[in-house]
Amino acid sequence: MSPPRSARRSIGRPPQASALDARQQLLDAALTLFAERGAAGTTIAGIAARAGVTPAMVHYYFSNRDRLLDAMAQERLREIVTGVWSPVVETNEVVPMLRGLVQRILTATEVHPWLPSLWLREVVSEGGQLRERLMRILPLESVRHLIGAVASAQRRGEVSPRLEPRLVLLSVLGLTFLPLATISLWRALPLLQGVEREDVARHAEALLVSAFSKPARWRAKPT
Amino acid sequence: MSPPRSARRSIGRPPQASALDARQQLLDAALTLFAERGAAGTTIAGIAARAGVTPAMVHYYFSNRDRLLDAMAQERLREIVTGVWSPVVETNEVVPMLRGLVQRILTATEVHPWLPSLWLREVVSEGGQLRERLMRILPLESVRHLIGAVASAQRRGEVSPRLEPRLVLLSVLGLTFLPLATISLWRALPLLQGVEREDVARHAEALLVSAFSKPARWRAKPT
Numbered sequence: 001m002s003p004p005r006s007a008r009r010s011i012g013r014p015p016q017a018s019a020l021d022a023r024q025q026l027l028d029a030a031l032t033l034f035a036e037r038g039a040a041g042t043t044i045a046g047i048a049a050r051a052g053v054t055p056a057m058v059h060y061y062f063s064n065r066d067r068l069l070d071a072m073a074q075e076r077l078r079e080i081v082t083g084v085w086s087p088v089v090e091t092n093e094v095v096p097m098l099r100g101l102v103q104r105i106l107t108a109t110e111v112h113p114w115l116p117s118l119w120l121r122e123v124v125s126e127g128g129q130l131r132e133r134l135m136r137i138l139p140l141e142s143v144r145h146l147i148g149a150v151a152s153a154q155r156r157g158e159v160s161p162r163l164e165p166r167l168v169l170l171s172v173l174g175l176t177f178l179p180l181a182t183i184s185l186w187r188a189l190p191l192l193q194g195v196e197r198e199d200v201a202r203h204a205e206a207l208l209v210s211a212f213s214k215p216a217r218w219r220a221k222p223t
Numbered sequence: 224m225s226p227p228r229s230a231r232r233s234i235g236r237p238p239q240a241s242a243l244d245a246r247q248q249l250l251d252a253a254l255t256l257f258a259e260r261g262a263a264g265t266t267i268a269g270i271a272a273r274a275g276v277t278p279a280m281v282h283y284y285f286s287n288r289d290r291l292l293d294a295m296a297q298e299r300l301r302e303i304v305t306g307v308w309s310p311v312v313e314t315n316e317v318v319p320m321l322r323g324l325v326q327r328i329l330t331a332t333e334v335h336p337w338l339p340s341l342w343l344r345e346v347v348s349e350g351g352q353l354r355e356r357l358m359r360i361l362p363l364e365s366v367r368h369l370i371g372a373v374a375s376a377q378r379r380g381e382v383s384p385r386l387e388p389r390l391v392l393l394s395v396l397g398l399t400f401l402p403l404a405t406i407s408l409w410r411a412l413p414l415l416q417g418v419e420r421e422d423v424a425r426h427a428e429a430l431l432v433s434a435f436s437k438p439a440r441w442r443a444k445p446t
Binding site for chain 1: 259260261263340343344347349350354358361363366370383385386387389390392393394396397398401402404408409411412414415417418422423425426427428429430431432433434435
């Protein structure tokens with residue numbers, strides 16, 4: 001079976017290139033729609049329409065919904081997640097590690113505006129359709145490195161022993177992805193109006209840097 | 224119209240009491256199912272079945288789905304949200320304020336195990352069916368007090384000026400509700416196994432206390 005005519009989107013360009021385009025456009029459309037409406041609310045027909053191709057094209061490139069979800073995770077999310085996490089191993093110092101994570105997360109969400117909402121809907125929410133797939137592409141080496149760096153800082157007495165190294169990953173996500181994914185909701189409150197993406201990044205970085213910089217405040221902390 | 228017979232659940236108790244029971248049981252069932260399956264995946268019939276009554280009973284007590292959602296917000300969530308937030312105004316010091324918030328959130332999620340998942344599904348997620356209703360019952364006075372206390376601490380040079388007072392509310396939620404709602408997901412990672420609710424509370428409290436205690440680390444922070 002050769003690519004449907006509708007795959008040839010730009011006259012004059014080799015089918016190879018335009019077929020590649022169509023496949024990429026379908027992945028873009030799927031990621032955007034999953035973020036906007038959720039996977040459950042997104043049909044193959046809707047993805048095709050958003051990409052400006054026929055539903056047959058979706059089946060041609062991904063054969064079924066599971067293969068499409070696999071491609072979203074393997075061909076798109078893996079690269080983003082790796083880009084955000086892998087540099088973590090370049091330092092053993094917790095503060096630059098966390099600062100880098102926050103900055104790379106903000107950059108990733110600038111390049112891929114659908115990312116925070118997709119994360120909220122399809123990864124952390126019960127029944128999220130990208131949940132297991134994302135867990136499989138998490139760079140565990142980097143997560144282990146972060147956990148180890150925090151534990152070492154605790155042993156050196158630089159960081160509060162009341163902090164839980166295994167929860168630092170979740171803290172970074174909760175201070176970046178959560179507000180970025182829900183910023184429009186909170187802007188509805190007059191009290192929180194005018195909060196921008198840059199404020200989220202600056203705040204998350206300042207909060208983490210303050211908490212993980214020595215001298216650890218816990219020395220002065222009453223119990 | 225008098226309460227359907229099925230409302231009289233416990234023989235010997237006055238109809239008044241049992242009718243009240245049935246109404247409360249329906250609210251409990253609805254909140255639990257919304258947390259487990261999401262509002263979109265929960266039918267009136269399913270709520271009735273979970274509460275052990277007939278669907279007619281749901282219509283009898285709440286007339287329609289919107290009234291049921293109103294009752295969930297007004298008769299259940301309002302009390303929980305107020306209990307968590309209103310004590311905030313009892314102090315002007317940020318650290319005890321944040322410590323109290325984390326502790327009350329943990330207690331609320333112990334008493335109401337469905338709370339974190341309901342928050343994630345129906346409040347912060349796009350299209351969440353309790354979203355607007357929850358925004359309406361947020362105790363804005365307490366939120367304003369928290370924002371003001373952080374801003375004052377910044378003016379006194381006790382807290383990093385890079386922190387965003389309007390985002391502290393979201394930070395508290397991101398460090399408590401998010402991990403509590405997703406703890407089962409993360410436990411699937413061997414690296415994060417064994418993390419308990421108490422760890423989440425201790426970690427969130429330690430992180431916030433460290434970040435909002437003076438002397439603020441930002442003085443030493445390189446840029």
